[in-house]
Amino acid sequence: MTGDPAHRYEQLAAIIARMVANGALRPGSRAPSLRRLCKDHRVSLSTALQAYQLLEDRGVLEARPRSGFYVAARSTSLLSIPGISRPPATPKRISISATVQTLLEYAADPRLVPLGCAVPSAALLAGGRLDRFLARAARLEGARYNVYTTPKGDLRLRQEIARRALRWGQGVSPEDIVVTCGCTEALLLALRAVARPGDVVAIESPTYFGLLHSLEALGLRALELPTDPVAGVDCGALERALKDKAIAACLFSSSFSNPLGGTAPDDKKRELLRLLAKHRIPLIEDDIYGDLHFGAERPKPFSAFDPAANTLYCSSFSKTLAPGYRIGWVTSARYVQTILEHKLAATLSGPALPQAALGEFLSRGGYDSHLRRLRRAFADSMDRALRVIEQGFPPGTRVSRPAGGFVLWVELPDEVDSRVLLEQALRRDICFTPGDVFSAARRYRHCLRLSCGHAWDERIAAGLRVVGELASELSGR
């Protein structure tokens, strides 16, 4: 909840969008009148109008001349949401490193339509203000910072991270935070702190391929759990796995999981934590998408509910501000010392000036209004991508409806091989991420992930339409 009056209309739009999404407002029906809106939500006419115009831009409402606003006939339920995943129940060794490299190369290739890697466009990230803080720090305080940072990282940055965490109920001491080289190092250090080579780590399925790669590098085995694209990992399946198998740790997304987009509701998070506490299994949580919520409230991470302090929380600024700065963090009251020791052995410390600049940036304010703009852009891009998928993908296609982040998970008809589809798309200079890289067992060959991290434009729209056409040809439908 931002509380910023300048953006009241966005909050209002989110409320209406949720009513459409949950069926309280049905496709084709008339939306509440502007006058009604003003009365019910105590907003001005101009705020109400702005909210409806935003929803019109995003295809949720349609303005009909002299008649007002209607819920768009296109219903979000035209396409089903994928069902809960059914991964194999045995832990797998992983072999994915070669693939990861190829995907990163695609991401760095400006000729390709950027539906592949989950890296937001630099234009949307608008890091200019942060860069100016870096320039200033380099110019004025270079000598002061030309040392190894304290092992845990720049103190002010850690204080700012702790201050933000407090807002969503996560009480963290700056002394329990270790600044890392992105979320990748954070996850790796967390894994090293709680698992030994050969151990089994329970993960969502599908899950982020970089995480699979880290498990591979550490010689860990992955147990993929059935996961719902709306509500996250399946509690029952986890409970059965905990009874059957020696699991060293769980590693779940806090919110808006990559690639499925699901978020466990608060109650389910509590239930998962109780289950893990009972079995004394540590939980590593990846909250890298948590700040990118489309709804009014930021979802709480697991560690906000953790009474037993058996969580290791990982995040970074790479999806929201500065992938080029490579600044993430890991925090855990229980494991901070072990994490720090592994950090010292792995990278010693991080670059000092970028950390100092980011600490200064956060302390000056302005990050929240940046996040609001960014969420709006991602929601818009995702919404428009959904429309193209509805219109141009083969019958039987299912697609996720994440309430945050910027990736979509598309389940194509079974007969479409997304690796073949990718080959054809690359020949047309279009990139996406094929489904099998999100699974240790290399499932999901008929699925793909689309990144909506760029501002929508005709090139992206055309590229996505081509993917739909190619998929339709392959499906024969």
Added chain:
Amino acid sequence: MTGDPAHRYEQLAAIIARMVANGALRPGSRAPSLRRLCKDHRVSLSTALQAYQLLEDRGVLEARPRSGFYVAARSTSLLSIPGISRPPATPKRISISATVQTLLEYAADPRLVPLGCAVPSAALLAGGRLDRFLARAARLEGARYNVYTTPKGDLRLRQEIARRALRWGQGVSPEDIVVTCGCTEALLLALRAVARPGDVVAIESPTYFGLLHSLEALGLRALELPTDPVAGVDCGALERALKDKAIAACLFSSSFSNPLGGTAPDDKKRELLRLLAKHRIPLIEDDIYGDLHFGAERPKPFSAFDPAANTLYCSSFSKTLAPGYRIGWVTSARYVQTILEHKLAATLSGPALPQAALGEFLSRGGYDSHLRRLRRAFADSMDRALRVIEQGFPPGTRVSRPAGGFVLWVELPDEVDSRVLLEQALRRDICFTPGDVFSAARRYRHCLRLSCGHAWDERIAAGLRVVGELASELSGR
């Protein structure tokens, strides 16, 4: 060899200093006349005078009124150089992480006289010009660089690194270089590429404690080899170890090892490489001090002689320019792919702007003249420290005479426990590094390492004198 005429006098001084060091010029004897110097070395009178004044500043020569220059009565042989080390012949598991953290905390404490961690002072590093390139890049090209760098790191930076390496005969393709988070990550990635948990890695003894820490983090065992403070690791001992034991890899300093200061001469490097090639053992070399040679020529790293390409070369800019930037690299034609995969899983990529700034800095020139100034400062500091040790440390003290780098290895009389000494020194706000942290077997309790990485001043001189007094008390001599 710089070839820079403005610094001819330094080359000349180095030649004379070497004649003193190897006994060609004996303490108390008259140095060649200025006139003779001009004739023999084809230099101007002012160059010859500058050279002698530099040597006078460093205590190598003494000017006697109306009589010319004499080799200082203080002979460098007043104190013996420590003998070759005799570590235990069995591989050891390591447990040093807690110590490393404490040492880093001392390093970050400005109240302490900085004889501890091997971090040069920011004043000597003179990173201002690099910082200005960073400020410029952040201001003008922030958006361009707000992406993940290509996995291997900034291309221009890799090109500049390759260009420099070529000067000392190390032919490296930029494609075989992976930019890392300092030499720490470089060494860790190299170790991961060639060794598995439980494997034995042969190392110098004593060796850098950070390296022991990395071995510990990877679950590797260390086999410490007898090492000479002048000529580096003992070939015979290595040969015997290779026959007796399953060794996965060797990890040696290229030059000016930390803490002993030794450098294997070229012929010995070739011999070691032949030995390793015969047994097909990869060599990881740490060349972080290679640019800090006091003599005219930069020593060649092992990989400059490596016909079988079975070396993994690691270095960084942390000792010569920018510890705060955390930029190192690892290069190996044979292992680059494996290294890259581990890098992706560990940290994904490094921060983009600092790499871009460093690439720009190197391409513009000026680094070499900076290195010349730096070497002179380190040589000066080390020389002055040697004089204090000669004058104020207990009888029986031995000390290394490195021809580069900026650390001294001091062997105190057996009865002095350097841990007790450190406790007493810390109470007087003086820091050094106790000897036992340089050994997996925790030997060298009567030794210590001194960093000479700061410009010499009265505070440092007084601090070192106090260490000598405390050591004398403890030794009872």
